[in-house]
Amino acid sequence: MNAILKTEKLCKSFSNEGNMQHVIKNMDLTIMEGDFTVIMGASGSGKSTLLYALSGMDKPTLGKVFFGGEDISDYSNDKLALFRRNNCGFVFQSIYLLENMNVLDNILTGALVAKKNSPELVKKAKDLLSSVGIDEKMCKKYPNQLSGGECQRVGIVRAVINDPKVLFADEPTGSLNSSSGQDVLGIFTKLHESGQSIVMVTHDIKTALRGNRVIYLKDGNVVGELKMERFGTDDEKARRERLGDFLNEMGW
Amino acid sequence: MVEMNRIMRLSLAKIKANKKESILLGVLVMICVVLFSSSVTALSGIGKITPKMVSESGCYENTVIISQKLYTDMFLMFLEEDERVEKYDHFPVASYDGLATVKKGDEETTVTLSFVTESAERSFENFEVETELCDEEISKMAHPVYLERISVRKLNLKEGDEITVETNEKSFTFTVAGFYNAGIWPLGSKAIITPDDYSQIEGYISRDEVIAINLKEGVDETAFFKEFKAYCKEVSKNDISKGYIDFTYEVCKQTNSINMSLMSIIVVCMAGLTVISIMVMIRFRIVGDIKDQIVSIGVLEALGYTSSQIASSYVIEYMLIAAAAVILGVVPGALTAKALLKNAAVTVNYGGNISIDVALFVISILAIFLFIAFTAYSKARSVRKYPPVKAFRKGIETHHFKKSVLPLERTKSSVHNRLALRGFLDNVRGNIGLCVCISVASIAVLIGVILAGALGNSQKVLMTVCGHQLADIKITTVGAVAPEDFAGELESYGEVKRVLLTAEAAGVEIIDRNSTVSLDVYDDYAYTDSIVVTSGRLPEHDNEIAMTTGAAGITKTKVGETLTIEYNKVRMDYIVTGFVNSVVNVNTAYMTSAGLKRISPTYRPDSFEIYLEDGVDAKDFAERLEEKYGKTVVDLSKSEVTGETLEERIRSAAEIKMAKAMLESGVSYMEYAITIGDTTIESSTSLMKIESVSFVKADYMEMLDQFCVIFKVLSVVLSIVCAIVVMIILSILMESTIRKQYRELGIMKGIGYTSKELMYQMAMRIVPTAIVAVAIGSFVSVALAGAIEMVLAKIAVSIATVLITDAAILAFTFFAAYRGAKKIKNISVYELMTE
Helix, strand or coil, X not given: CCEEEEEEEEEEEEEEXXXXXXXXXXXXXXXXXXXEXXXXXXXXXXXXXXXXXXXXXXCCCXXXXXXXXXXXXXXXXXXXXXXXXXXXXXXCCCCCCCCCCXXXXXXXXXXXXXXXXXXXXXXXXXXXXXXXXCCCCHHHCCHHHCCHHHXXXXXXXXXXXXXXXXXXXXXXXXXXXXXXXXXXXXXXXXXXXXXXXXXXXXCCHHHHCCCCEEEEEECCEEEEEEECCXXXXXXXXXXXXXXXXXXXXXXX | CXXXXXXXXXXXXXXXXXXXXXXXXXXXHHHHHHHHHHHHHHHHHHHHHHHHHHHHHCCCCEEEEEECCCCCCCHHHHHXXXXXXXXXXXXXXXXXXXXXXXXXXXXXXXXXXXXXXXXXXXXXXXXXXXXXXXXXXXXXXXXXXEEECCHHHHCCCCCCCEXXXXXXXXXXXXXXXXXXXXXXXXXCEEEEECHHHHHHHCCXXXXXXXXXXXXXXXXXXXXXXXXXXXXXXXXCCCCHHHHEEEECHHHHHHHHHHHHHHHHHHHHHHHHHHHHHHHHHHHHHHHHHHHHCHHHHHHHHHCCCCHHHHHXXXXXXXXXXXXXXXXXXXXXXXXXXXXXXXXXXXXXXCCCCCCCCHHHHHHHHHHHHHHHHHHHHHHHHHHHHCCHHHHHCCCHHHCCCCCCCCCHHHCCCCHHHHHHHHHHHHCHHHHHHHHHHHHHHHHHHHHHHHHHHHHCCHHHHHHHHCCCCCCCEEEEECCCCCHHHHHHHHHCCCCEEEEEEECCCEEEEEHHHCEEEEEEEECCHHHCCCCCEEEECCCCCCCEEEEEHHHHHHHCCCCCCEEEEEECCEEEEEEEEEEECCCCCCCEEEEEHHHHHHHCCCCCCCEEEEEECCCCCHHHXXXXXXXXXXXXXXXXXXXXXXXXXXXXXXXXXXXXXXXXXXXXXXXXXXXXXXXXXXXXXXEECCCCCEEEEECHHHHHHHHHHHHHHHHXXXXXXXXXXXXXXXXXXXHHHHHHHHHHCHHHHHHHHHCCCCHHHHHHHHHHHCHHHHHHHHHHHHHHHHHHHHHHHHHCCCXXXXXXXXXXXXXXXXXXXXXXXXXXXXXXXXXXXXXXXXX
């Protein structure tokens, strides 16, 4: 497997009323293609900051981020937007669907900016929606007419419609109830099985179990890493115990 | 008090949160305060200038100017006996027919100038002189002159300055002795000179008699002066219509006000644009704010704030902005008002003190202030529609249930254009205000461009709106000149393109309409090129007459009507065939030579209009004519005896005598023979054909140049103000929209839309509104140009110019919106996602 993302001495700091807060400190990290990487850590450990620095949503303060061998840390904001358009998909905790657009338009807003419209694109959007349980009738509905789980499924389809090289997810089940959360995780698992590289931030063990690599952050640095088999190919109980032991060791 | 304090804090918090928008709105309000208060104050002040001129100078209110050739003391009998007359006086005046050039060092200014002596001036007005020079210094001056006080500003003069007045190739040098308080004077500027200088100068320029009259209160001026003119006609042996003009106080007041108000009216229009823009912007912002802050409103209501208090916070927010703008706008407003009044004063030669009506100035500012408060209150009241629970749920408006407009699955080309169009359709109502603003701005710019295009080029103006033939050289003849033969002589020159025959304008009366018009007469109007009809056609037959749109308006005449015309007590009927453009000769009618012969059988042309080939200099050609025909009779009559030998001096003296006889006694032919010893000196008037030469086109060009420059400047100023206002409106609009759609824009950026793409979408959203607005603006502007044409003169509207201006307005609107949307660049996806 090739490395799809790599950081070298990555630093990210924020200034708060004159005080510098160093959230990521000299981090060297490699994310492999096809991996389902889960980033865990306590609140304030820099999980989301790392995710957004890796995905080009935010620029590092110092250090470099390589995506497929290309340094993206010096890109302008517009170049980063083009980079995200062609390479990344995002699933957010708050979902962030566009309220004034129906389900299909929400998907196509992301798709049409990267590709020209074609019957295949619309068909692909509808097929993807169908694969996550959103039927043709629901395609015409607006976000405020859907449940949280349905919205998040739409959010996932929007994230993958452009066949991103990496799918980034920030607490995708954070705002969902247990049942909806499981449905959404099932979709992520299926995507991973199909070869999709995924980087996900979570503080939920059930969610973390779906990954095959768990990295643990503390005070802006990677302090531990756990490698596991692909979800569903090993014993779930043993997997849970291994993850539990790892997290205990990390001080979770 | 506590409650007021809480509301004030809420308002200040809102201003602080939207600092840039508040500043932009403040700038817009400031522009409005400056334009509105200054124009209203100036318009009111302008109306008072003419009465002030009369009261401060003690001048007569009404004047009648009669050519010295036609004047007789018998005219005064009427005034002596008529009990409507309060007082009257009369005195001679020498004035230039055209413009005189006043030179001070290298500086040159052209003015309409007349000369009177001090005693004449004192009989007309108080003649209060202001001078820094003592009597001794003035008494040492060889040629002292007193000028109107406005000359200090207008001609940049001071006491002791030496000026040279030049015209008809004669120049006179004077020293400025002081300035006096001038009243209303119908002959431009008035210079007061010594009797010696007057007797020198009157030989070279036109001499008239001024009859100054004050009527008792309540007397109908129009009726009085009509009777007076009729009396003068009756007692005069001559036809006085060519050399009699009356200027009544009321007409003077109206004319002065119209001339002075033009600039202020344009400023009022610009103020109107800003007022509409402010109204639209405040309403747009409040609606946006309420939608944007609906949850906060719910929280405030839950905390115990009443909806009236919350609404008050909006009103106070705008009143605070307006208050800041008013404070900043007071001084520029007062200065602009003063500048407008000064400009108005210069127009009518008023040099006294001009003060601003402070009460009116304050009232106009308060009116804007109250207007802003009312506009804010009328819209902020809608807060009442949101009780806390409804507000928490963001009002029903934020929920979408309707069918998707322009679904993206049908996107054919650019997704950006489609999203922009959707953005436009989602807010059609909100775009109405913007449409009104851009329409008004478009009208202002297009009218400016149309007027500047039509009136901005002196040559073009002359050719289209003069209502007069514009010959390069106009020659009047004396003596027994056969018109056709002389025209043939002139046409034989290679430089001459054509020669048209006409006569000095004669005044005729339109009997049924109690009106006098001067006549332009040509053999065939097919050869005229700058007498342009707005409707109908020019006369072709001897029973036809055309007139200017101005004359038609005064006499309420329609094409096809029959008018009875009187000339030298002969009356004939003529059919009106059409109306002609004219901003210069408003009271003119047009007949063919054959037509004039019906009422004046002895008519024969005595003026020759020479049109030169392109590139031929009129002055050079005039010199060639002088080589052949000698000096003009007018010049000869005013020249001094010259010559080195006795014979030359005798010939010169004889020529001067013959010229004077031809001009003053109407002699058509003379010859003389003088024998001195063996020598006989003889000659005749056979070569003295040319009475005078004038350069019509050049004179008009000079007169209109200033007028055209003013229009160009106004057009540019109008466009700049409109551009600034539109830019501010669009900036506020974009800022508000971005604030309202911060979340959506952040999401779009997150999924890969670049800032430039989103800025493009935002700018494209206003394009449909701008297209509709510009289309409305174009229709209204063309219609307004048509309206101007009806009352003034033909305004040639070039469709290409309108379309190019439209395209420029659209492009400007797009780029102003694009630039206004640059705040999108500041939206941080990361901050949005982690908030």
